[in-house]
Amino acid sequence: MGTQKWQIDPESFGKAAGRTQHVADRIGAVWSKLDSGLAALGSPWGTCRTGDQFANGEGGNGYLKTKTGVGQGLVGPQGMVPSIGNLADGQRKTGEKVREFETGNAGRFKPKK
DSSP states (O other): OOTOOOOOHHHHHHHHHHHHHHHHHHHHHHHHHHHHHHHHHOOOOOTSSHHHHHHHHHHGOOOHHHHHHHHHHHHHHHHHHHHHHHHHHHHHHHHHHHHHHHHHHHTSOOOOO
């Protein structure tokens, strides 16, 4: 057990960060396209009782509130997109720190002249 070797590859962290950020960007783009497309439709449910029931729902829990909640859950300050972006930043910074540590440690093991 004590003889197992392991390593951390800083470049892998950078690659993972790029992929992770791509996921965040794609989710944000999908929501943006959906949100703007829905906004362009206006209020297609109309102003009748059934339309109002759909839009506002019982106790105010209709489509409009749900859409706002989903938007906040995806792109709001505490949403999925910023959280995934923060994960990507953490991966990037970890790779940079590992590279920094390796450079510092390698300098300590150079033979003295």
